[in-house]
Amino acid sequence: MRTRTAAAAVLGTSVLLPLLAPAAAHADTAKGDTVFTSVAFNKKTFNVGVSTAQTVNVAATAKDGSGMQGILGAKLISSDDRIIHAYAADCTRPTPTTMKCVFRFTLDPDRGDYYDLKNSSAGTWRFTAEAVAKDRDFYDLETSARIQVKRLARLATTQAGPEPVAKGAKLTVTGALTRADWNTNAYAAHAGRSVALQFKRSGTSTYTTVKTVTSDAGGKLRTTVTASASGTWRWKSTSTSTTSGATAYGDTVTVR
Structure with a gap:
């Protein structure tokens, strides 16, 4: 269990959360009847380009029979152990025994400091936080809440020619695939x-x-096909664990 800081979650207010020293990853741990009843993200996959920051919202609800003191130390940790701390939280008490906090994080590829995303950070990220009850029970969330943070891929507009093309003739289709280099x-x-x-x-x-x-x-992408009917050609790539999928704008070719 990590050392607890002063309560960072305040009822109905937005507060800055303290910066905690990096800790080695380990399994969720708990004492007593404190539990996280839900952890929800505004989305589960974030495809990040090279200039526009994205916001990750995490809604975490914790419960204990004695009532909740706070949800502390919220942060995101990348696959290469890069840490991004929550910069603020909005916390409420839906019932006498529960607390719900919405934490806000920024994924920024162009900060120029420690929090700047790096290529090695692409992949699975985990949300960590500690729920502390009034009777000092706790639940230390370390590994069970995860998101995917991927490098954004782009496909250039498909080019197919010649246009128009005779039926049965060869058609050349070109394109280009790039991805964000953080x-x-x-x-x-x-x-x-x-x-x-x-x-x-x-x-x-x-x-x-x-x-x-x-x-x-x-x-670059380049291939030839036999023109058999009028229609639209396009390129499409699938996602990987570190890179998003992409779909190019198509090029419509008339076959005569």
């Missing part, structure tokens, strides 16, 4: 990724994958 605050080529080339026939609403193409060292 170390340099720029979008960089995402090489070696399998990207789906999809086609939607005119008059329909469903895309079908025609083939997959691997992005080259510069993130």
Whole structure:
């Protein structure tokens, strides 16, 4: 159990939370009947680019038969142990035995300080906090509340040509895949990724994958297909544990 600070959660107010020293990750621990009854995030996956910060809201509710003293030390910890502290919390007491706090965090790729996101930080993050009861029971939340923080991927607008094209002729389709580089605050080529080339026939609403193409060292995509019908071509990449998926704007080609 970590050393407790003075109560940081105050009924119905917004307060700055104290900065706690980094602690080694370990399993949730508890004493007595204190529990977190719910921990909810405003979303579970955050795809972060190179310049725009995103806000993570965490609503945590804790309960103890003696009543709650506070929910302390809220922070987010990345897969490489980068720590971001909650900068404020709004706390209420829905019942005599419960406390609910909404904590606010900022994910910022362009701060220029310790809290600046780095590429090594992409992946699974965990929310940690300690619920302390009036009878000194506690629940130390360490590993069970998780979110995904990913580098934002982008696909350039699909280009297909020639336009128009004769039926049965070859059609060349190109594109480019990049992703956010949090170390340099720029979008960089995402090489070696399998990207789906999809086609939607005119008059329909469903895309079908025609083939997959691997992005080259510069993130470029290029392939040829046989033109058989008018419709729209686009590129689509799937997400990984550290990088978001992406869908390119399509290019409509008329087949004559």
